[in-house]
Amino acid sequence: MNSRKTSLSANIIQFCRFLRQKGFTSGMHEESTALQALELIDFGNSKTFFEALKAVLCRNREQVETFGNLYNEYWKKLDLEIDSKEKTKEVRKSEFKKNGSFKSLKTWLYGNQNGETEETATYSTAERFSEKDFSAIHDDENEEIKKRIKALAKRLAAKLTHRYEQSPDIFLPDIRRTLRKNLRRGGELLDIVHKRPKRNRSKLVVICDVSRSMELYASFLVQFMYAIQQVYRRLETFIFSTSLQRVTNDLRQKSFTDVKHLLGNENYGWGAGTRIGESLNLFVEQFGRKLIDSGTIVIIMSDGWDTGGIDKLETSMRYIHSRAKMVIWLNPLSGYEGYKPEVAGMRTALPYIDVFAPVHNLESLKQLGKWL
Amino acid sequence: MGRQRCRLHFLKETIHIVEMIQLDDIKRMLQVQGYFTDDxxxxSVFLSMQLEKPLLVEGPAGVGKTEIAKVLAKAMDTKLIRLQCYEGLDATHALYEWNYQRQLLHLKMTEHNEQSLEEKERTIFNEAFLLKRPLLQAITQEKKPVLLIDEIDRSDEEFESFLLEVLSDWQITIPEIGTIHASKIPQVILTSNRTRELSEALQRRCLYLYIDYPDFEKEWTIVKHKTPGIDSKLAGQITRFMQELRTVKMEKKPGLSETLDWAKALASLHIDHLDRVVIEQTLGVVIKDWKDTREVQLSLGELMEKTGIIPRVDKL
Incomplete structure (x- = not known):
């Protein structure tokens, strides 16, 4: 592919092609812009040359960051080929798997064989701060989960109420507002105001347990949180183990790679002990008033294994239940046959839960739609 | 290949007509206006001017994205036209609107005139009754203006695609008047905070520039230049502290503008060095979120140690 060309313009075009292989959007248009740019600068200066190409060919932040390396790689390769006439083999971009395979879900369903974690789930009191590595999660699975959650979110957002709201687009004429608005012009109807049915916009709050006992499901949880944040705007996400962290902003990143990196942060207490009571109490104190109202659905994902105070759990759950529209508790364990919510934490919380459902496979994700 | 060369040749011709500015001039020009920058x-600014392409600037809040446009307008000695985007911004707010009230009054006043209906219509759909919004303003200027489209990521996707049309054709059609072509193509700067992904089409139309938080050297220079009368030791301390502060996990990281605010505040208080009391009392200038404030207060000792600010007590 990278055979040496003697003229500069040919080299530039080849460089653009090289970038295209690396995921840049450098088409015809960019090629000609790059050539135009070179007309304007002193391309004898290698630094100027580099900056100019960078300014023209990068389209987003990720590209800005990788451009330097790719630039070096390409022009170094060229230098190597000065004396050789051999053509290097074409590097083919690894093909993107089309069917989301739910690798992480499958692996733990079938005995967790990818070596990510091979310990049994239990709870612990010790605070363990370790960085979590999510690199084993593949991007292609996200698409499928995203699709499922998108369907859920759509259902959430699509509920129309009987009330109307003002609409900037032409929909139904709003007679009352139209008359009112035109009164001051002597009653001549110049502007027509429109209305549309109000949408029922539920807010969502997701509170997710990432403690040691939930470690088996960690990668699924990350995918779930990421996907739901991507498709549903009115959403706040928190994670807790021994204390509570707000991760809404971390999840709002564009690329899943960034999210994996940010969420893996050691301060987030992945795999530490569980203090549901304290964490929920903290949530109620800091965010309860602000985030929970009668239109909010609170989703708590936890197995209910707790080492903290039961009293605090009860008061917090009572508060959340009394203010929120609905409290959904998703317990990965409850998908197993014969599961009974007998853990102390779970038993305490149960009276304040509207929906107690499993999240253990795709089917259960679908079921979730029934409740929302 | 032949076609390519032909194109380049054509370009050469046009550039001679556009004022010929060199790359170094840009840097000097920005510096004279008090904007310190890197290559x-x-x-990016140079190429965007020369190729007449919009420049899309992204980066965290408070690193001087908007400032580029302001400075550029000053340096080019031209008008800065600003379009602030927000959710729900639509074409009428960005392009033009008919001044209904004025039209109505005009009709009332000329009610008993002998003018025919057509004539009346012609008068009220005249440029005098047209309220020019930023985009229309920008293309009807005598001198090439700088058009700043701020926080484009906050607008809706419909507006983005509408903008695309204006940015590529540089003409606006008003049904009652006709098509207005741009007299001078404005220098366009778009800024975005990356709250959502911009469309591929818009990205391709623009040159892209990402501005990150400045490094120590750059921030220090800027602080010293922007706050005259500041103690150079204090400037160094402030900068080092801010650099460390940004490594703390926070909801809203302070940008360069916060650094400058802080430096100005401290300079006007005639403080010549940082200590714990000063930092605690003036932290509100830098951090605007109560959770962050608490977080920073907790790790203040560690931060001060890292930045080499030793508490006053230890000094004695």
Missing amino acids: TVAM
Whole structure:
């Protein structure tokens, strides 16, 4: 592919092609812009040359960051080929798997064989701060989960109420507002105001347990949180183990790679002990008033294994239940046959839960739609 | 290949007509206006001017994205036209609107005139009754203006695609008047905070520039220049502290503008060095979120140690 060309313009075009292989959007248009740019600068200066190409060919932040390396790689390769006439083999971009395979879900369903974690789930009191590595999660699975959650979110957002709201687009004429608005012009109807049915916009709050006992499901949880944040705007996400962290902003990143990196942060207490009571109490104190109202659905994902105070759990759950529209508790364990919510934490919380459902496979994700 | 060369040749011709500015001039020009920059920024601005392409600037809040446009307008000695985007911004707010009230009054006043209906219509759909919004303003200027489209990521996707049309054709059609072509193509700067992904089409139309938080050297220079009368030791301390502060996990990281605010505040208080009391009392200038404030207060000792600010007590 990278055979040496003697003229500069040919080299530039080849460089653009090289970038295209690396995921840049450098088409015809960019090629000609790059050539135009070179007309304007002193391309004898290698630094100027580099900056100019960078300014023209990068389209987003990720590209800005990788451009330097790719630039070096390409022009170094060229230098190597000065004396050789051999053509290097074409590097083919690894093909993107089309069917989301739910690798992480499958692996733990079938005995967790990818070596990510091979310990049994239990709870612990010790605070363990370790960085979590999510690199084993593949991007292609996200698409499928995203699709499922998108369907859920759509259902959430699509509920129309009987009330109307003002609409900037032409929909139904709003007679009352139209008359009112035109009164001051002597009653001549110049502007027509429109209305549309109000949408029922539920807010969502997701509170997710990432403690040691939930470690088996960690990668699924990350995918779930990421996907739901991507498709549903009115959403706040928190994670807790021994204390509570707000991760809404971390999840709002564009690329899943960034999210994996940010969420893996050691301060987030992945795999530490569980203090549901304290964490929920903290949530109620800091965010309860602000985030929970009668239109909010609170989703708590936890197995209910707790080492903290039961009293605090009860008061917090009572508060959340009394203010929120609905409290959904998703317990990965409850998908197993014969599961009974007998853990102390779970038993305490149960009276304040509207929906107690499993999240253990795709089917259960679908079921979730029934409740929302 | 032949076609390519032909194109380049054509370009050469047009550039002679456009004022010929060199790359170094840009850097100097920005510096004179008090904007300190690096090669990447200068190159992007230069190419965007020369190729007449919009420049899309992304980066965290408070690193001087909007400032580029302001400074550029000053340096080019031209008008800065600003379009602030927000959710729900639509074409009428960005392009033009008919001044209904004025039209109505005009009709009332000329009610008993002998003018025919057509004539009346012609008068009220006249440029005098047209309220020019930023985009229309920008293309009807005598001198090439700088058009700043701020926080484009906050607008809706419909508006983005509408903008695309204006940015590529440089003409606006008003049904009652006709098509207005741009007298001078404005220098366009778009800024975005990356709250959502911009469309591929818009990205391709623009040159892209990412501005990150400045490094120590750059921030220090800027602080010293922007706050005259500041103690150079204090400037160093402030900068080092801010650099460390940004490594703390926070909801809203303070940008360069916060650094400058802080430096100005401290300079006007005639403080010549940082200590714990000063930092605690003036932290509100830098951090605007109560959770962050608490977080920073907790790790203040560690931060001060890292930045080499030793508490006053230890000094004695």
